[in-house]
Amino acid sequence: DWLLSQTKHRPQVAIICGSGLGMLADALKCQDAFHYTDIPGFPQSTVQGHAGRLVFGELKGKTCVCMQGRFHMYEGHSLCKTTFPVRVFKLLGVETLIVTNAAGSLADGLKPGDIMIIKDHVNFPGLGGFNPLNGPNDDKFGPRFPAMSACYNPGLRCLAMDIAKQQGVAELVQEGVYAAVGGPNFETIAEAKLMHRLGVDAVGMSTAPEVVVAVHCGLRVFGISLITNKPRPFLSVFLDFYRALSREVVTMVTDINASIQGSGCSCSVSSLTSS
Ligand SMILES: O=P(O)(O)O[C@@H]1C[C@H](O)[C@@H](CO)O1
């Protein structure tokens, strides 16, 4: 009610900006911005890179609200608090939630700088009983036992891939499974390997609880992870080096063969190339 009394904007889309992604809010026109400290009952950001502002504005003809800074379990917030803004968005009239995060890659084809469109998630805290929907269910938001089999809207995922192609950045974008862990420590090598074997492509410390609450209250969800790092077991560093070296040798041999042929000589070192 306080927010609705402070701004004329009536957002249809909410965007939660992940670590280092707060500048997404700068794209909004005709902004009304509120510090979390000024919003009655709102939790407070404690993490560097999370400015702690709710920014309303227009983006390509849609009214949006952006969270510049989200809340994480490792800050000491209860899961109810970390996901509280999602219910605020629902009450503001939002229909679509876009979640973004910084995440570590566990997949061979995902490198730092790539974008992963989230196709599904593994909510490790949730599997262990740490769920924002714990406690009495509030039926005005959603059912006691909500389905989570299609959390990430297939139409929006498809649209995002099409836009990536149109903008010529498709090679940086792929779909994958995000896993949420509690943090704040990063994974041990054994934990990273375990998650990789379980089918996880990227790991982070947020997002899944927000998505659970959003799906519970009927919001359409789209999620992306910005890949910021990749856990590097020693063996894979060695294998990458070995592959790079092999590629160099093949290139050198190919060049040598080309110059031998250019000189009119009939011999070559092709057997070395193939081995
Ligand atoms: O809010 P997100 O999920 O982007 O933040 C990630 C997880 C930690 O807060 C932080 C670690 O780098 O980035």
Ligand SMILES: Nc1nc2[nH]cnc2c(=O)[nH]1
């Ligand atoms: N848990 C986890 N969170 C991250 N956020 C950004 N990178 C990582 C990572 O490698 N692991």
